[in-house]
Amino acid sequence: MFVEDKILIGGDVYLLPKMANRHGLIAGATGTGKTITLKTLAESFSDMGVPVFLADMKGDISGLAKPGEMNDNIAKRIEGLDSFKLKAYPVEFWDLFGQKGLPVRVTLSEMGPALLSKILNLTEAQSGVLNIVFKIADEKSLLIIDIKDLKSMINYVVENKEVYEPQYGAIAAKSANTILRNLLTLEDQGGNDFFGEPALDLNDFIKVDDSGCGVINILDAQKLSFSPEIYSSFLLWMLSSLYEQLPEVGDADKPKFVFFFDEAHLIFDGMGSEFLKKIEQITRLIRSKGVGLYFISQSPSDIPDDILGQLGNRIQHALRAYTPKDQKAVKVAAETFRANPEFDTADVISSLGIGEALVSVLDSEGVPGIVQKVNIVAPQSYIGPVDDNLRAELINLSEFKEKYLEPVDNESAYEILAKKINQSENIESEVPPAPPVSEEALSEAGPDSQNQQNESPSLGGFDLGSILGGGQPAGKRTKKTSQQKTVEKAATVAANTVAREVTKGIMRGLFGQMR
DSSP states (O other), X not given: OEETTEEEEETTEEEOGGGGGGOEEEEOOTTSSHHHHHHHHHHHHHHTTOOEXXXXXXXXXXXXXXXXXXXXXXXXXXXXXXXXXXXXXXXXXXXXXXXXXXXXXXXXXXXXXXXXXXXXXXXXXXXXXXXHHHHHHHHTTOOOOSHHHHHHHHHXXXXXXXXXXXXXXXXXXXXXXXXXXXXXXXXXXXXXHHBSBSOOOGGGGSOBOTTSOBOEEEEEXXXXXXXXXXXXXXXXXXXXXXXXXXXXXXXXSSOSEEXXXXXXXXXXXXXXXXXXXXXXXXXXXXXXXXXXXXXXXSOGXXXXXXXXXXXXXXXXXXXXXXXXXXXXXXXXXXXXXXXXXXXXXXXXXHHOOTTEEEEEOBOTTSOXXXXXXXXXXXXXXXXXXXXXXXXXXXXXXXXXXXXXXXXXXXXXXXXXXXXXXXXXXXXXXXXXXXXXXXXXXXXXXXHHHHHHHHSOOOOTTOOHHHHTTTTSOTTOOOOOOHHHXXXXXXXXXXXXXXXXXXXXXXXXXXXXXXX
């Protein structure tokens, strides 16, 4: 709740707007209140005039779009808060599959080979081939917008690998085939809906409404949660793109944009060291661009240490220590806080009730505060999902409906390569065939040649030296026999056939190397 120019988290613990871009963590076991905490923070940022992005994994965060309803539990939690008011918040609904929100589309060229390799679960060798495909596409100014573009580029590169291997190294057909098979799986998961145009402009996420409240962008992730690689890669693409596109703002009075990573463990599972290093660097530097990152997961141990160390604002809900592994997770969580002499942090984490949390935020000097036990303030919006009618109405009223609702298929790699193939086939068809040997020519060659035409082709009985005139002095060669004339005509036909095949090869080579 935003009150007195600060975010009230619970009790007497406030998050200062100036420290909100120092990132944060919301952790706790399933059912302990993480979603309510996420909603109250999102509401507070919106009231502060800060746009928000978050993913709705279960559908219940959509209640931000509807005024809350008073009950005994909420009344108890807001005692003494005179400024508490049940209300709805400005919301934009988005969906990678375009079913429960405006479609979110990204081009494969924007996504890039690194993130795409993660989505496709490629090996190092397969990722290398994919990198070559993207590199060649860039050099030839061939946009890889959607999956059919990428398929066309892969086939093109493999068919012309003798041209590119001297420059890029081996292009294994086996690796290319594996990529193509994995793309089929991606299509089955909805990849054709996600990859395409019009591509999402992240500036459309950074909006305020007419009253000055930040718009809360809700990505419906109920279906997306079954495709964790697509989910995590999309969030990482967003993070990387925000870092690349936004200008430096330094230490601003409040964030420009706040990004919540729900189910954060999906982002880091199986991530390579180089990729992780890049994410750690972006996390460290992006706060100077006014972006606050908040990771939501069950345990702090789900977050890599180098990133966890940069999350200055911590909210820890209950963790249950039923197993040795659970006990270790509780200990790790307790060690992330600045100790409070009034209680044992590890003991309290294990005994917290629903809606209770241990909280530590940065003070005005950027120093972590002593951990406090609080009841999280109640949300002002509706607790639970909105109905489909309200969702559809809000989507229909969106200012971005006309921009994103319908897909667009602009000319890209698929269309350009298809044109080249058609042009090549048309030119090949214009090469005239060799004229057949006429009956008159055969009759002039004599009866032996006609008999020869009816027999199976054979060189048996021919003296190759005499046919070519070998062994005869110049100017004294004997007159050609009918057999010699017939063979010369056959050789001419064969030469014409070879010429046509060579012409085909030349044309394919030319179009294969055209930019």
